[in-house]
Amino acid sequence: MSEEQMPPKRNVEALIFIYDANSGTIGAFLDSTKKLLMVGGCPLCQITHGLLGEKAEWKECQQEIGVPVHYYHKNEIPPSLQEMVAGRLPCILAQVGKHPIMLLEPEVLKRCRGKVEDLKGRLNYYAAANNLQL
Secondary structure (H helix, E strand, C coil): CCHHHCCCCEECCEEEEECCCCCHHHHHHHHHHHHHHCCCCCHHHHHHEECCEECHHHHHHHHHHCCCEEEECCCCCCHHHHHHHCCCCCEEEEEECCEEEEEECHHHHHHCCCCHHHHHHHHHHHHHHCCEEC
């Protein structure tokens, strides 16, 4: 299909980040402990948060992306998304109209190795691969 025949890119209205960690003080403590001990934890948490909260680098990246980002922990997932993300945490969805689209799955987030710049590149790559415009 030539570029002239390609359908127009669909705009992403928002990104939905779903962490593989529970909300609250205990959930944050447990995930921070895992980071300190280097025994796993949520790969998406490692990208957006350090031991003392949200990374400044992530805050800058979020502004550059230019679309709203909504955050959910695994114990806060809206019923409308539960089936779509079951067994696929952490993940990032793209909200396009009324239909969320799975953008980044757990394995892709693991390959970011906690790096904001890697996440940014993968967001742009997978958005383009799905004919989406961030």
